Each structure stands twice: as structure tokens, then as C-alpha cells.
Amino acid sequence: MKAKLLTALAGAAALAAAGCTSSSDGGDPDVEAVPWVPASAQLASYGGCDEALEGIQDAAAAMMAQWQSGGYFANGFAEDGVAREEGDMAAGSDSAEAPTAAASDAYSQTNNAVAGVDEPDIVKTDGAFVYSVVQNELRVVDTRSGEVVAEHRYDDMSWDHELFLGDDELLVMYTQDRQDGETYYSEFTIDRLDPASLDVLDTFSMDGSMVDARMVGGEVRLAVSSQPSIQPVQDVLYDADADLEDLKAAIAATELEDWVPGFSVNGEDGEIDCRDIAHPDRFSGSAVTVFGLAADGGWEDVEPHTVMADGDTVHGTTESLYLAHYDYGWGAAEDEQPQSETELYRFHFEDGEPRLAGEATVPGSLLNQYSLSEYDGHLRVATTENDSVWGWWGGGCGPADDCAWEGAEVAPAEPEPSKSTVTVFAVGDDALTETGSVTDLGVTEQIYAVRFIADTAYIVTFRQTDPLYTVDLSDPANLAVTGELKITGYSGYLHPVGADRLLGIGQEATEDGVTTGLQASLFDTAAPEAAVLDQYFRENSDSAVQWDPHAFLYWDDAGIAVLPVTDWGPDYSNYRSGAVVLAIGADTVDQAAWIEQEASDPYSEGILRTLVIGDQLWTLSAAGLQSNELGGGYAQTAWIGF
Structure with missing residues (x-):
């Protein structure tokens, strides 16, 4: 496989510089500034390999307009020819997957966004064995004997390990940092293992790193992001004696394999069909490859499809994989605001092969x-337009900012206030067609949590208070905001916990928006506007659930929610970690138990996941697995140290 060297920013800088042309007299570069134009999100496929290479190289030149004004020329060239100094869930596909079986051998699953669509996580169980990968250590624990029956240590240069559990196989996905001479690159790998012995049965590797994956009906669907391998361009960019003609020549000398990721199956190199390479009107050179692998093997027939675009977010349904890419750009003048949008690509899976089946922008x-x-033949999307891009990419020197430097001759334009929007698209066989939208939610705020339940959306925005918006989506052409509940604090994660009940996990806050500790809010959603029924507050603490929904456990049979928690005390000197068990009643939420592990270290990561197996509540940390009685006094029953 080809080594992938450049980061996204360095790759984009190279592509920007590739668009420079010399003036007729051989003097300063002649640069034509072209305003940023939102992408159409309509992908086209190349007719063959020659067309693909030519198209990619042409796109590299076209990207110059977006980047040249930002001063990202790594070799020091500026547009004026002067060298710069370096450093210048719900019904249907959205049901929450809440276990309901009351049998003694029931066990919990990963907290997935969509019923029937499994998501990768650091722990899986089949009700007898617990499979976990923590700090590069893969372990199989027999919960009946309390023994670690198999383990494998992954290289310290590997990271982001996650698991899927099939019928007779364990799938481990991870990214490895590799070096070939002076070249450094990333390589994504998925191993199919015997779950008992951890022997490797199959291995798939691809240049890049995983964006995300889903498993549906024994099929793993993956999206892998990769960067171009353009070392000669990199050399020119950092060569003080090189000129723009050298740079253009380096770009022209690139080959298709420098742009398209390579892959291998069980050590045998594969090749992506040039006709399976798609691209939008504008792209930077990064690529996302979408493909499917059968959990039970037979990977030699894999047919990856590559899109010349970045990918940030993946959402899976039983038939589709949605890939979202956040895109931004600048106006031609220094005092204009950045533009931003999200491009959406839908891939429909049939017999293990993805087919591009619709594009849109929001x-x-x-x-x-x-x-x-x-849901019901429609895609619903919640987005925020705000000035966060300004802070990151505009130097944080807007009218409301204290600039860290002086002497700016042009003041940036005052950014438009943030607002949030819900957009609905009809999902066709080959298209996403917008049917309606509602906007101006949470003006001056941004989205902190979203949950779609059947034909209703619940959206939390926050700046100082937490409006919980209720949006009626029953008519896709006429969306309506029916409720705006304002309370202090915010919810960072929303989870349905019964008919007309929604649990929000987040932070309490003062009237000025200063957070004060963990808050769990129970909402009644029966009416057009939600109402607060009860709240649980834990001062000077937080939970990973706020940013990682996989850390959340809801066990319907016992009526409990379990959250990993870190307490830091009033003066940040009394750290401790554990898990809080919340009893969820019809109108109440109360603490049922506080669980700390036997080998608890207050300064460690603490409890990472919780799961139910039979009548036991298990907690997983880097130190080990612990079981406690499910219910009653939640007494500890076992400790399996790692």
C-alpha cells in the first residue's frame, strides 16, 4: 500500500499552492482570487483512470482560490510574491435500543442510536463472556468463572481500538501509526478473530483511519478517511530554493495511486476500480472510502467505493450509511465572514456493496x-450556523473578542448570531430532495443535544439557559416548533425512557451559564411542549455520557439508568470516580446507588462502561471488571483485576 504522509491541513496547503501560476515575465505569482462557492454536493464518477488523475490534478489547482488568502503557503510564498515568516431513536429506524427482556440470562447491548444497527465500542458481551479493549489490551473474561481466558496486547503505536461481536467471530478495528524510512503514515486495520483463542482469521488493511462503522445483519459497513501521498510536493513546499514552476511540476508528476488509498486483504494488495471513484465539484484531495465486509469472512471480493471528500460523521440505518462532511470557506475580502455548510452523501447497501444513492447540503x-x-422515508437533519468557525479559523478577533495582537488594519465583520435549523429530505432511490425546514432555533446559541423520536424532534440549545425545543415533523413540508422549555443548565444527551418520557444528561448552570455539576432531567413529552417532572443534581461532577453516548446504560426491566461519573470536589482536590445508578420512575429520578470499583484510583480514567448480565451490574475500567447485585443494595459480588 502507498504511505499516506500529509495531514489534512498540509495536504490542503499543498493543493492551494498548486493553483499558483507564474506571470509572463517570470516575476511574482499571478493569482486570481475566486470567491468561495458552496459545493453542489452532486457527485460524479470518473470514466477511467486517466480521467480520474486529470480531474484530481485539476481540482488541486482550483482549490488555490480558497486557501491562497489565508497565507498557508508552507514554502513561504505569498500572493504578493513576498516571503512570509514561518508562523505567519424512536419508532422505525430511530428506536432506542432498550433491552426489555426480563429473563435471568438477559444482557445489555451497546447503546446504539438506531435499533438493529450495531455500533463499534470498547466492550461487547454475549451474556457469558465480556470482550473489552482498554489501553491497547484486548481481553476475554468468562463472567461465570471470573477468569480472563484470553488476552492480546496491541502495539503501542496503534490506537482507537473498537469491537464488533459476530455470531462466531470478534472483529477488532484500529489505526496504526507506521513509518517507512522517513515517511510516517496511518493505516486502518480490521482483524477478524476467533473469540475464544483470539487467533486471527482474516485481516483487512487500508491507508488512513476509520471515520466510523456499523454492523447490520452480519455485515460490517465502514468509512475510512485517507490523505494524499504527495511527498515530492511536500519537499518542494519546504525547499527555500524551489520556485512555483517546481511546485507545479511536482503536482503534475503525481500518479493516481498517490491520491487514492491502497488496501490489502490477508496481505494481498487490492485495487480500487477507477469507476468507483466519485467526487464533488470542489474537493481538497482527501478521500473517504466506503465498503462492506461480511462478519463471517470472504473479504477477497470487497469492492471499496472512494469519494474525494472529507468525512466527519457517520449515521447508519438498516439499509443505508450516511456520510457527512463539514465544509467552510472565506469571502474574497478580509472583512467578510466565513461560509459553512455540511455535505451529506447517502450510500445504499445491497448484497454487501455500497451504491451512492443521494446527495444534499445543509x-x-x-x-x-x-x-x-x-424515518418514514425522510431524512431529518439538525444543524447550527454560528461563529465558532470565526474563532478557530479567523483568529478569534471578532468584535466580541479580545485580540492577542495589535495593528490589524481591517476589522473582521461582525459575525451573524448563531442559529439552528432542522431540514427534512425525502429519501428517493437515487436522490435526497428537500421538503421543508424550520430555522432560527436558539438564536445566539448552539445545539448541545438532539433526539428524533418518530415524527418529533427534541433539540437542546445552550448559551446561558437550556431551551428544549419540540419540533413537529409529522408534515415534512411544514415543520412546526410546538414547544420551547427554558431551564438553567443543559442536556448533552437525550434518551427515551418510556412512553412520553425523555431523560436528559448534562450540566446544571447558573443564570449566567456557569456550569455547577451533573444534572439528569426527566421530561414529560406527552404535550406539544415538554415539561420537567424531576431532576437529579450532583454538584462538582460530570459524566462521559455528555459527549459519549456509549457510556450510557438504560436497563428498562429494572427501570434504571447508569452513568460513569467523576467528582472533583469544591476546590478540585477531592477527585473520585464511580458510577451512579438512577432509578427512573414515572415522574421521578433518584439515586439508587453509588458504585466504586474495588481498585478505584481517583486520578485514573475511572469507570468507562457499565453493562447488565443476568442479575448482575458490571462496571469496566482499565483496572478491571467488577460485578454488583442488580437491585437491592447493589452489593459487590466479584472483582476481576487486570
Whole structure:
């Protein structure tokens, strides 16, 4: 496989510089500034390999207009020819997957966004064995004997390990940092293992790193992001004696394999069909490859499809994989605001092969995969347009900012206030067609949590208070905001916990928006506007659930929610970690138990996941697995140290 060297920013800088042309007299570069134009999100496929290479090289030149005004020329060239100094869930596909079986051998699953669509996580169980990968250590624990029956240590240069559990196989996905001479690159790998012995049965590797994956009906669907391998361009960019003609020549000398990721199956190199390479009107050179692998093997027939675009967020349904890419650009003048949008690509899976089946764009950015939902033939998308891009990419020197430097001759334009929007698209066989939208939610705020339940959206925005918006989506052409509940604090994760009940996990805050500790709010959603029924507050603490929904456990049979928690005390000197068990009643939420592990270290990561197996509540940390009685006094029953 080809080594992938450049980061996204360095790759984009190279592509920007590739668009420079010399003036007729051989003097300063002649640069034509072209305003940023939103992408059409309509992908086209190349007719062959020659056309693909030519098209990619042409796109490299076209990208110059977006980047040249930002001063990202790594070799020091500026547009004026002067060298710069370096450093210048719900019904249908959105049901929450809440276990309901009351049998003693029932066990919990990963907290997935969509029923029937499994998501990768650091722990899986089949009700007898617990498979976990923590700090590069893969372990199989027999919960009946309390023994670690198999383990494998992954290289310290590997990271982001996650698991899927099939019928007779364990799938481990990870990214490895590799070096070939002076070249450094990333390589994504998925191993199919015997779950008992951890022997490797199959291995698939591809240049890049995983964006995300889903498993549906024994099929793993993956999206892998990769960067171009253009070392000669990199050399020119950092060569003080090189000129723009050298740079153009380096770009022209690139080959298709420098842009398209390579892959291998069990050590045998594969090749992506040039006709399976798609591209939008504008792209930077990064690529995302979408493909499917059968959990039970037979990977030699894999047919990856590559899109010349970045990918940030994945949302999966039983038939589709949605890939979202956040895109931004600048106006031609220094005092204009940045533009932003999110491009959406839908891939329909049939017999293990993805087919591009629709594209669209929405304004602003997504929070996470919960900002997307497919229901009753429609895709619903929640986004925020705000000035966060200004802070990151504009230097943080807007009218409301204290600039860290002086002497700016041009003041940036005052950014438009942030707002949030819900957009609905009809999902056709080959198209996403907008049917309606509602906007101006949470003006001056941004989205902190989203949950789509059947034909209703619940959206939390926050700046100082937490409006919980209720949006009626029953008529896709006429969306309506029916409720705006304002309370202090915010919810960072929303989870249905019964008919007309919604649990929000987040932070309490003062009237000025200063957070004060963990808050769990129970909402009644029976009426057009939600109402607060009860709240649980834990001062000076937080939970990973706020940013990682996989850390959340809801066990319907016992009526409990379990959250990993870190307490830091009033003066940040009394750290401790554990898990809080919340009893969820019809109108109440109360603490049922506080669980700390036997080998608890207050300064460690603490409890990472919780799961139910039979009548036991298990907690997982880097130190080990612990079981406690499910219910009653939640007494500890076992400790399996790692």
C-alpha cells in the first residue's frame, strides 16, 4: 500500500499552492482570487483512470482560490510574491435500543442510536463472556468463572481500538501509526478473530483511519478517511530554493495511486476500480472510502467505493450509511465572514456493496450522528450556523473578542448570531430532495443535544439557559416548533425512557451559564411542549455520557439508568470516580446507588462502561471488571483485576 504522509491541513496547503501560476515575465505569482462557492454536493464518477488523475490534478489547482488568502503557503510564498515568516431513536429506524427482556440470562447491548444497527465500542458481551479493549489490551473474561481466558496486547503505536461481536467471530478495528524510512503514515486495520483463542482469521488493511462503522445483519459497513501521498510536493513546499514552476511540476508528476488509498486483504494488495471513484465539484484531495465486509469472512471480493471528500460523521440505518462532511470557506475580502455548510452523501447497501444513492447540503454543522435521523422515508437533519468557525479559523478577533495582537488594519465583520435549523429530505432511490425546514432555533446559541423520536424532534440549545425545543415533523413540508422549555443548565444527551418520557444528561448552570455539576432531567413529552417532572443534581461532577453516548446504560426491566461519573470536589482536590445508578420512575429520578470499583484510583480514567448480565451490574475500567447485585443494595459480588 502507498504511505499516506500529509495531514489534512498540509495536504490542503499543498493543493492551494498548486493553483499558483507564474506571470509572463517570470516575476511574482499571478493569482486570481475566486470567491468561495458552496459545493453542489452532486457527485460524479470518473470514466477511467486517466480521467480520474486529470480531474484530481485539476481540482488541486482550483482549490488555490480558497486557501491562497489565508497565507498557508508552507514554502513561504505569498500572493504578493513576498516571503512570509514561518508562523505567519424512536419508532422505525430511530428506536432506542432498550433491552426489555426480563429473563435471568438477559444482557445489555451497546447503546446504539438506531435499533438493529450495531455500533463499534470498547466492550461487547454475549451474556457469558465480556470482550473489552482498554489501553491497547484486548481481553476475554468468562463472567461465570471470573477468569480472563484470553488476552492480546496491541502495539503501542496503534490506537482507537473498537469491537464488533459476530455470531462466531470478534472483529477488532484500529489505526496504526507506521513509518517507512522517513515517511510516517496511518493505516486502518480490521482483524477478524476467533473469540475464544483470539487467533486471527482474516485481516483487512487500508491507508488512513476509520471515520466510523456499523454492523447490520452480519455485515460490517465502514468509512475510512485517507490523505494524499504527495511527498515530492511536500519537499518542494519546504525547499527555500524551489520556485512555483517546481511546485507545479511536482503536482503534475503525481500518479493516481498517490491520491487514492491502497488496501490489502490477508496481505494481498487490492485495487480500487477507477469507476468507483466519485467526487464533488470542489474537493481538497482527501478521500473517504466506503465498503462492506461480511462478519463471517470472504473479504477477497470487497469492492471499496472512494469519494474525494472529507468525512466527519457517520449515521447508519438498516439499509443505508450516511456520510457527512463539514465544509467552510472565506469571502474574497478580509472583512467578510466565513461560509459553512455540511455535505451529506447517502450510500445504499445491497448484497454487501455500497451504491451512492443521494446527495444534499445543509447550512452549518452537525453536533454528532444524533443530528441525523431517517424515518418514514425522510431524512431529518439538525444543524447550527454560528461563529465558532470565526474563532478557530479567523483568529478569534471578532468584535466580541479580545485580540492577542495589535495593528490589524481591517476589522473582521461582525459575525451573524448563531442559529439552528432542522431540514427534512425525502429519501428517493437515487436522490435526497428537500421538503421543508424550520430555522432560527436558539438564536445566539448552539445545539448541545438532539433526539428524533418518530415524527418529533427534541433539540437542546445552550448559551446561558437550556431551551428544549419540540419540533413537529409529522408534515415534512411544514415543520412546526410546538414547544420551547427554558431551564438553567443543559442536556448533552437525550434518551427515551418510556412512553412520553425523555431523560436528559448534562450540566446544571447558573443564570449566567456557569456550569455547577451533573444534572439528569426527566421530561414529560406527552404535550406539544415538554415539561420537567424531576431532576437529579450532583454538584462538582460530570459524566462521559455528555459527549459519549456509549457510556450510557438504560436497563428498562429494572427501570434504571447508569452513568460513569467523576467528582472533583469544591476546590478540585477531592477527585473520585464511580458510577451512579438512577432509578427512573414515572415522574421521578433518584439515586439508587453509588458504585466504586474495588481498585478505584481517583486520578485514573475511572469507570468507562457499565453493562447488565443476568442479575448482575458490571462496571469496566482499565483496572478491571467488577460485578454488583442488580437491585437491592447493589452489593459487590466479584472483582476481576487486570
